[in-house]
Amino acid sequence: PLERAAEAWQAALRSCQQCRERRGEAAQAHTAALRRLALAEADSGRQAQTLAALQAEWEAWLAGQCLPPKLxxxxxxxxxxxxxxxQQQLERKRKAVRRCETLAAERDAFERGVFAKLGETEDGDAVIALKDWKEASDHAAEREHARKRMEEERDRLTEELSLISPGIGRAKARIEQLLQDAGASDEEQFRHRVRIQEERLRLEADKRQAEALLDAAIGPGRLERLGAELEGRSRDERLADMQTLRGKLEETKREADERRERRGRLHAELEQLEGNGGQGDAVQRLAEQTARFAEQANRWSTLAVCASLFKKARDVYERERQPGVLQRASEHFAQMTGGRYSRIIAPLGEKRLAAVTPTGDHLDSSLLSRGTAEQLYLSMRLALAEEYASKAPLPLIMDDILVNFDRERLIRACTVLGQVATQHQIVLFTCHPHIVEAIGQTVPGCGSVRLEETNV
Structure with a gap:
């Protein structure tokens, strides 16, 4: 127990010592706090003085700025x-005022300049004077532009006139030649003769159509025989023949009347027979067959006439209306073939060529021999070149196009080439001496250039 008491006393002694130490520390802290308080009070006084000075300075500044003192x-x-x-609004206002003053000064100067150049108007408005001047200036510019345009048009027309003057001269010469050929003294008489020619052509067409109808009606070939017989007889004989024919016509009419009467009687007898039995059905069938045959005969005659007319019109078109290319090609082809074929045609509505013999027979190009077909195609090529020459004559370049011709065909083809060479330059390449010899014989004056192998 004594040890515990000693320990408790020691603990209380240590606790007392600690309390004394804490009290000393608290006293030191109190002293330091008092010092800080004194310093703070002193600093607060200085701050109050500074605040009062600043307040006075603030109020003085407000008064200097004309602001409320309590602000x-x-x-x-x-x-x-x-x-x-x-302040910005005021500055902009000042700038706007200065700009207005500047613009007013510029306006006054502009008006003085306008009045100095254009003169003053009655109302003294420079804008009106300037508008009037602008309108007058625009009118003057338009007139100047129109003048230049008219001058350009005049120059263009002058140039066109200079270009077409030779053509006009040729046209006038052509007109004079046509008038002379037609035997007309002026254009009106020429037009009158043209109308007569057109009427003649129309009448000839009507004549051909009538002849076709007569051929279809009386048979082919009989019209020529009748025409030949009539040309060999005099007018009196023709009148006598006409009277005879009229008599025969009257007799024919009488016979027709008699036959109609006989037909009526037969028809009556037939009606009587029909009442006797089944013969009526056979008669009915015979009548139907007869009517059908008559209808078919009428249709056949119509179709025959139409076919004949179509054939004649097609032949006339293919003979007289073929293009210039085919006409030239026909001339060359007839000369190359020695007259075995007279012309080349392109059948109406078909894309092919055909050769026509002097007798009128047509032979398709696919059925010709190789030599004759090449003659046809060469004729077409030469005709196309001659047709195009009216626009721009160009040389013809050919490479061994005569190699498949025999001697006779070769000579005729070279003759045609010589004729074409008078209007076109022809350059012919060949490696066959007999072709060179044939051209030299048929085309006098032709040039020959031998190309060596080293030059090729």
Whole structure:
């Protein structure tokens, strides 16, 4: 127990010592706090003096700025942006006023310049004077532009006139030649003769159509025989023949009347026979067959006439209306073939060529021999070149196109080439000496150039 008491006393002694240490520390802290308080009070006094000085300075500044003396700093901060905006508005106003003054001065100077150049108007408005001047200037510019355009048109027409003057001269010469050929003294008489010629052509067409109808009606070939018989007889004999024919016509009419009467009687007898039995059905079938045969006969005659007319019209078209290319090609082809074929045609509505013999027979190009077919195609080529020469004559270049011709065909083809060579330059390449010899014989004056192998 004594040890516990000693330990408790030691603990209490240590606790007392600690309390004394804490009290000393608290006293030191109190002393330091008093010192800081004194310093703070002294600093607060200085701050109050400074605040009073600043307040006085603030109030003096507000008075200098003509602001309310009770205005706070916070309110001043809100007021400053408005003041800056007002100052900016005032500055813009001053600039606008200065700009207006400048523009007014420029306007006055402009009006003085306008009046000095254009003269003053009655109302003294420079804008009206300027508008009047602008309209007058625009009118003057339009007139100048129109003048230049007319001058350009005059120059163009002058140039066109200079270009077409030779053509006009040739046209006038051609007109004079046509008038002379037609035996007309002026254009009116020429047109009158043209109308007569057109009427003649129309009558000839009507004549050909009538002849076709007569051929279809009386048979082919009989019309020529009748025409030959009539040409060999005099007018009196023709009148006598006409009277005879009229008599025969009257007799034929009487016979027709008699036959109609006989037909009526037969028809009556037939009706009587029909009442006797089954013969009526056979008679009915015979009548139907007869009517059908008559209808078919009428249709055949119509189709025969139409076919004959179509054939004649097609032959006339293929003979007289073929293009210039085919006409030239026909001349060359007839000369190359020695007259075995008279012309080349392109059948109406078909894309092929055919050779026509002097007797009128047509032979398709696919059925010709190789030599004759090449003669046909060479004739077409030469005709096309001659047709195009009216626009721009060009040389013809050929490469061994005569190699498949025999001696007779070769000579005729070279003769045609010589004729074409008078209007076109022809360059013919060949490696066959007999072709060179044939051309030299048939085309006098032709040039020959031998190409060596080293030059090729």
């Amino acid at each position: 706070t700093a916070a309110a001043a901060l809100d007021l400053f942006p408005l003041i800056e905006q007002a």
